[in-house]
Amino acid sequence: MLIDIGVNxxxxxxEKDRPEVLQRARDAGVEKLILTGTSVSESESVVELCRQFADQFPGMLYATAGIHPHDAKSxxxxxxxxxxxxxxxQHVVAxxxxxxxxxxxxxxxxxxxKAFEAQLELAAELQLPVFLHERDAAERQLQILRTYRDHLVDAVTHCFTGSREALYGYLDLDMYIGITGWVCDDKRGTGLQGLVADIPLQRLMVETDAPYLLPKTMPEPPKGKRNEPAFLPWVVSKIAEQRDESAEELAQQTSDNSLRFFRLE
Structure with a gap:
């Protein structure tokens, strides 16, 4: 079993093949997907997708609702x-x-x-976990998170690609870390490859961030280079190369972590 905590x-x-994408994910052992809300309208869209496929893929799709920093001006x-x-x-879990x-x-x-703090306040009020994005802003993001952390039930930094200092800053706040196919890139991802062994097993989660970040370890990448949840095992395999656990152990533990974090148990 695998859980993909970040799918766009x-x-x-x-647009043309969502049912097939979901079936391929299930066939690959990816049993649950968390669909990412990146704006008010996209959050509404992913919730609608959860509803749309609830009968065909029961218990498979969940969603986040939020505003990505790119969209903060809205x-x-x-x-x-x-x-x-x-x-x-019922599908919204963070x-x-x-x-x-x-x-x-x-x-x-x-x-x-402004948008970040408004959403942290909402998460604290509702006691829902938070799904975080951060790029080139770790110092300021950590400053803000330290103010709110005691009021938040849980937090994950998704698609982590940052520095050792940033990683330890998030771990010091008792947060989870999401790892994507970035770790499969032997050019851009070497720094991350050197850090994944430092993430406590109970704090690690995995994701594709599909359709982005296709794992570069795939010997036969799909035409169009579109990533999809079925490719999550490639991410897990690459992480396993850097750690002491097997891919099977990582799949089990990251799934357990995700079930606990998103209250899906």
Whole structure:
């Protein structure tokens, strides 16, 4: 069994074959997917996908509801109320994707911080775990998280690709770490390869971030280079190369961690 904690299933690249994508995931042993909400509208979309496929793939699809830092400029008075309303849906299991991204600044740092703190306050109020994004902003993100951590039930930094200092900062806050196919990239991912052994087994989760970050360890990558949840075993295998556990042990423990984190047990 595997659980993919980050899938962008509402992405247009899945428009033509979502049922087939889900069936291939199930056939590959990926039994549960957490669909990522990156804006108010995308959060509504992923919740709708959970509803749409509930009968065909029972117990497989769950969702987050949140505003990605790129979309922080869209925050208005209604945004948080709409996210809060979405959390009444049985499929919604976390608030996010939220956080800071100072790499490209599609929204200003001030806008990002405002949206981030508004969502942290919502997660604290509802006692839902938080699904975090961070890029080139670890120092500031950790400062904000330290203020809120005692009020949050749980937090995961998804698609972690940062420094040793950032990793230990998140672990010091008793957070989970999500690892993607970035670890399979022998050019960009060497730093991460050297860090995955430092993540406590009880704090590790895995994800594809599909359709992005296709594992470069695949000998025959699909045409179009689209990633999908069925390829999650490649991520687990690469992590296992860097650690003492087998791929099977990692699959079991990361699944147990994900069930606990998202309250799916």
């Amino acid at each position: 299933l509402s992405n247009s690249r899945f 925050l208005n008075r209604e945004s948080i109320a709409t996210l809060k309303a979405l959390t009444t849906e 608030i996010g994707e939220m956080g800071l991204d100072f790499n490209r600044n599609f929204s200003t740092p001030a806008q990002q911080e």
